Amino acid sequence: MARKTPGLNTSAMSDISFLLLAFFLMVSNINSDMGIARRLPPPLPENVDPPEVRERNIFTVLVNKDDRLLLNNQYGRIEDLKDRAKEFLGNPNNLPNLPEKVSTEIPGLGTYEVSKGVISLRNDRGTSYDMYLQVQNELTAAINEMRDELSTTRFGKKYADLNKEQHKAVETAIPVAISEAEPTKIGGK
């Protein structure tokens, strides 16, 4: 008669799997890469002057080495930057000192008055990366809010919930119009 096999003692199995679990917890990190995506302009060809831009179409943001802000030649605070940028890019009342707009035919959106405004961002060599990122963050916030507003009025959805074509349309209507100046050697450290 075949003898009955005694049950395997599996209590050590959980110890082993715990060990494995602990090992993987140690050597891995949770996918936490967050940040702000940007596109650099291609290098300027030599002997070509950058295109002239009208003064009303430029909003200058200067960050100096002490992390202080100058918005259109006036002292500004980071808290105000988002609203100032929105006002500049949106130009809701069509003021003559704020950027011009061009009627553009955008597929999926119809005719839209695209602003010609460009935010010119310039920093010193001594500006801290933290401050620079805060400024970028505020400008991104301004653009994101405007995109959200547009997509809510046109499509009844938040920008993040739009489909690919709608995304593209909104992106064309409200581009990331941030231009970074060629670096200078001021405020070095």
Add this chain to the structure above:
Amino acid sequence: MARFTGKKAKETPALNMGSMSDIIFMLLFFFMVITTMRESSLYVKIIPPQGSEVVKLEKKSLVSYINVGVPLPDQQKKYGTEPRIQLNDQIAEVSDIITFVELERNARPEADRPDITTAIKADKQVRMGMVSDIKQELRKAGALKIFYNASKGGRKK
């Protein structure tokens, strides 16, 4: 009552531990799926700045990292206390970036090359002079898609 008191106290049966390992394995697989392996150990200390508008970095296989920060205390004898650049697993100079970008580009399949992103992981204390230098090198190298690493958080007052 004698019927109840007369009996010996019953022994607690041993717990069946058989499924315990199943549960732990499930946890293990869960963590294996949601995490990524640490690629290289950092020689520089990086506390990323915070931002409220941060987005997730897509297509991690197409990302190359440039780490910028002050060398860790145990590396400071070798590399000094000024912010340095770390590419892969070695401390490098700004001028090495072009070669680095080329190498990274060649390591990726041809079709994916336009989507290659360079993530700048810099400490918040780093001065922009260094970051600007890096950006200029990246422009020269033609790596135009960049990504400023930051952690999610409210605006700092």
